[in-house]
Amino acid sequence: MQLPDAEQLLERLAAAIRPDLQPDTCLVGIHTGGVWVARRLHALLGLSTPLGSVHVAFYRDDYKTKGLAAGVRPSELSFDVEDSHIVLVDDVLYTGRTIRAAMNEIFDYGRPTSIRLAALVDRGERQLPICPQYVGAMLTVARDQVVQLRRDEATGRLRLELLAREGGR
Amino acid sequence: MTGNPQLTADGRLRHLLSIEGLPAEILVQILDTARSFVSVTEREVKKVPLLRGRSIFNLFFEPSTRTRTTFEIAAKRLSADVINLNIATSSQTKGETLLDTVANLTAMNADMFVVRHAESGAPHLIARHVGPHIHVVNAGDGRHAHPTQALLDMYTIRHYKGGFDQLRVAIVGDVLHSRVARSEIHALTTLGVPEVRVIGPRTLIPAQVERLGVRVYHDMAQGLRDVDVVMMLRLQNERMDGALLPSAQEYFNHYGLTAAKLALARPDAIVMHPGPMNRGIEIESSVADGAQSVILPQVTFGIAVRMAVMSILAGNQG
Numbered sequence: 001m002q003l004p005d006a007e008q009l010l011e012r013l014a015a016a017i018r019p020d021l022q023p024d025t026c027l028v029g030i031h032t033g034g035v036w037v038a039r040r041l042h043a044l045l046g047l048s049t050p051l052g053s054v055h056v057a058f059y060r061d062d063y064k065t066k067g068l069a070a071g072v073r074p075s076e077l078s079f080d081v082e083d084s085h086i087v088l089v090d091d092v093l094y095t096g097r098t099i100r101a102a103m104n105e106i107f108d109y110g111r112p113t114s115i116r117l118a119a120l121v122d123r124g125e126r127q128l129p130i131c132p133q134y135v136g137a138m139l140t141v142a143r144d145q146v147v148q149l150r151r152d153e154a155t156g157r158l159r160l161e162l163l164a165r166e167g168g169r
Numbered sequence: 170m171t172g173n174p175q176l177t178a179d180g181r182l183r184h185l186l187s188i189e190g191l192p193a194e195i196l197v198q199i200l201d202t203a204r205s206f207v208s209v210t211e212r213e214v215k216k217v218p219l220l221r222g223r224s225i226f227n228l229f230f231e232p233s234t235r236t237r238t239t240f241e242i243a244a245k246r247l248s249a250d251v252i253n254l255n256i257a258t259s260s261q262t263k264g265e266t267l268l269d270t271v272a273n274l275t276a277m278n279a280d281m282f283v284v285r286h287a288e289s290g291a292p293h294l295i296a297r298h299v300g301p302h303i304h305v306v307n308a309g310d311g312r313h314a315h316p317t318q319a320l321l322d323m324y325t326i327r328h329y330k331g332g333f334d335q336l337r338v339a340i341v342g343d344v345l346h347s348r349v350a351r352s353e354i355h356a357l358t359t360l361g362v363p364e365v366r367v368i369g370p371r372t373l374i375p376a377q378v379e380r381l382g383v384r385v386y387h388d389m390a391q392g393l394r395d396v397d398v399v400m401m402l403r404l405q406n407e408r409m410d411g412a413l414l415p416s417a418q419e420y421f422n423h424y425g426l427t428a429a430k431l432a433l434a435r436p437d438a439i440v441m442h443p444g445p446m447n448r449g450i451e452i453e454s455s456v457a458d459g460a461q462s463v464i465l466p467q468v469t470f471g472i473a474v475r476m477a478v479m480s481i482l483a484g485n486q487g
Contacts, residue, residue, distance in 0.1 A: 055205065058217035058480075067181070067484025068219070070198050074208035108214035 001141075006149065006158040009120050009136030010037065014044040016134040017087060017118060021045065025085045028052035030102050031073055033091030033149035036158060037120050041089060052077040052086075059101035081110030087134075091149040093119035096130035121147055121160065174296055181485040184296045184305040185478050187314035188355040196360060200324050202477035203470070210246065210473060219480050220249035223280040227253045228270070229308070230286040235444055236308050236318075239468070240283045243475035249281075271295050279303060281483060289313035289348075304482040312348050317478055318443050319352035321471040323360060325463055326398055328470065329439050333357070339366040339392055339434075340383075342402030342424060342451055343373045349443050350402055358382045368392035369424060372413040389424060393433045401426055401442040404451045417450050427453045431461065439463045 026049045029038030035053045042051045054075040057068060088102055103115060118134035123141045141147055146163045175184045175191065182195050209217055225244040229237050237253065244251045256270065271282065281304045284292040289311030296305040309315040323333075330336060338357055344350045344367045357365045358381065367378060368386045379385060386392030393399065404420065414420050431440065440452075440462045448454045457464060 058205070058209065058219055063219055063484055067486075068202065068481050070201075072202050072205045074205045076208070104218070108216070109212055 001162060003147070003160040003162060004121075004137045004139075006120065006136075006160050010040050010044065010158065013037075013118055013120060013134055013136045014041055017041065018045060020116070020133075021047075022085050024049060025087060026050060026052055026079050027087050027089055028054060028077065028102075028106065030088065030090045030098060031055040033120075033151075034089045036149065036151050037091050037118075038089040040156075040158065041118070050079045052079065054102050054105050056098055056101035056105055059104045061097055061101065075105060077106070077109050081106060081112055084110070084112045086112045086115045087118050088115055089118045091120045092147045093117075093122045093130075093132055093135070094125060096126045096128035099130045100128055120149065120158075123147055174293065177485055182481055183485050184292075184307075185316050185482060186292050186296060186305065186307045188316045188319050188352045188359065189314070191359065193359050193361070196320065196323065196356060199320055199474065199477045199481060200327060202481060203320075203324050203473040206246075206473035206476040206480075207470065209476075210469075216246050216248055218248050220244070220247040220280075220483055223249045223483060224278060225249045225251050225281045225283060225479070226274050226279045227251065227283045227308075228274075228285070229253070229255050230267075230284075230291070231309070233285055233309070235468070236285065239471045240306075240308060240317075240475055243472050243479060244283075246472070247476055247480055249479070267291060267294065268298055271298065275299065275303065281306065281479065283308050285309045287311055302486060304479075304485075306478060306482065309348055312346055312351070314352045315348040315443075316352050316356075317471070317475055318349050319356040320478065321467060321474040322353055322400065322441060322443070323356050324470045324474050325441060325467050326439070328466070329463060330397060333360040333362045336362050336398060337364040337366070337396045338362050338398040338400065339368055339386075339396040340400045340402065341368045341389070341392070341426065343404050344369050344378065344402065345373045345375045346405060347402050353400060354378075354381050354383055366392050366396065370414070370420075389430050390433060393430055396434045397438055399426065399431065399434055399438055399440045401440065401446075401452050403443060403445065404447055406447075421450055425449070425451055425453060426456050428456055428459070431456055437461075441467055444468070 027038045027042050029035035055073045057072040117132040119132045120136040121139050122132055122135045123139045144165050146165050148161045148163055150159050150161050173190045175186050177183045227237055227240055241251050283306045284295055285308040291310050292305050292307035307314055307316055340350050340353055365383045366386055367383050374385055442464045446452055446457055
């Protein structure tokens with residue numbers, strides 16, 4: 001299966017978001033891939049508002065079965081979330097459960113005026129009523145496969161990879 | 170089944186009973202998780218929903234205000250329900266009644282016990298007898314261990330020093346009777362601190378403590394030289410009455426941390442104390458409140474570290 005070029009998808013995503021930008025729009029990336037995408041979008045869109053990140057481990061709905069993930073990182077929302085306009089950014093949108101967790105976390109910082117959702121890739125199969133406003137590409141992927149975003153440390157370039165799903169996390 | 174009663178069959182932390190025998194990766198996971206909880210406690214809503222619906226029982230068979238309070242705050246910030254039980258014990262109260270207490274609380278659907286007990290090994294005993302869905306945290310047992318205190322101390326050291334592998338750390342005072350010291354020594358050596366020193370009078374340093382990988386000093390001037398971290402221990406008042414020490418004043422003269430003695434350590438050395446402090450006995454007030462003291466940040470970090478421990482344990486079902 002031929003995966004789309006992540007760099008092209010970034011351009012497409014930026015172009016889709018651009019007309020809706022308000023002066024105070026803040027991007028919030030979801031760890032880890034969503035943060036990479038948000039960082040690139042922040043630069044492509046020339047934003048001067050702070051770039052936020054959330055690590056949703058404390059809000060996940062599978063804690064009871066999977067426990068707390070190792071490698072939790074602090075969330076950083078250095079702007080005032082109250083009355084803000086947020087574009088939440090993730091790399092691969094799938095069941096929607098991560099997005100629910102991220103929104104719950106954001107609301108513990110304050111009540112935003114709006115949250116919109118941007119995903120580099122949407123692989124469908126939602127289990128919750130969550131719908132993105134901005135999508136780089138739709139992708140049909142078998143359930144036993146994982147679409148993963150990779151980042152080249154040296155150049156910062158992003159690319160997509162298809163992997164077999166492992167047991168557990 | 171692994172040999173360590175604290176771990177699940179696949180090596181995840183199920184109970185926290187002592188630092189001894191835990192791999193460095195688990196200690197680091199706790200410190201990393203605590204870092205995220207520190208940022209949670211700086212938000213407007215200082216709670217996360219992880220332990221919603223769980224019941225945590227603080228079983229304090231020995232009085233403690235600070236430790237119990239920080240465990241209570243930590244559990245509440247994880248959205249758990251907390252029940253505090255201060256159980257006054259007579260000297261006759263031993264194994265069987267302890268387990269009866271635990272069995273009764275288990276029948277009330279407890280999910281976790283935080284245990285402080287004057288007898289070494291009491292939390293181990295409880296952990297051996299609880300069902301697979303129940304977790305036990307040792308909040309200090311006898312002279313044996315106080316693992317969450319050691320972990321919050323490690324968090325504090327990492328926060329101020331950035332890491333462990335270049336450090337010289339001195340633990341000062343009544344090492345013999347101190348569960349804190351024992352846990353700290355295990356934590357420091359496991360995390361790769363190259364030089365751990367213990368400093369104290371001969372009567373208060375356990376025999377063969379060198380086997381734990383520490384250097385022993387009986388002289389503050391030698392022991393404090395060039396250290397990066399000074400960890401003071403509380404001198405229990407009851408030790409004063411016995412034959413172990415001549416007087417509080419003489420102890421202070423030799424082993425009390427004063428500005429003059431601290432000047433022998435590295436200029437950026439930090440001063441720690443597990444509390445409650447005996448000002449003027451093991452530490453001079455001006456040092457306790459001075460620029461190098463990180464004693465109050467230790468308390469703040471303690472909440473985040475206890476949140477990390479409880480949330481990691483409760484997620485690891487045996």
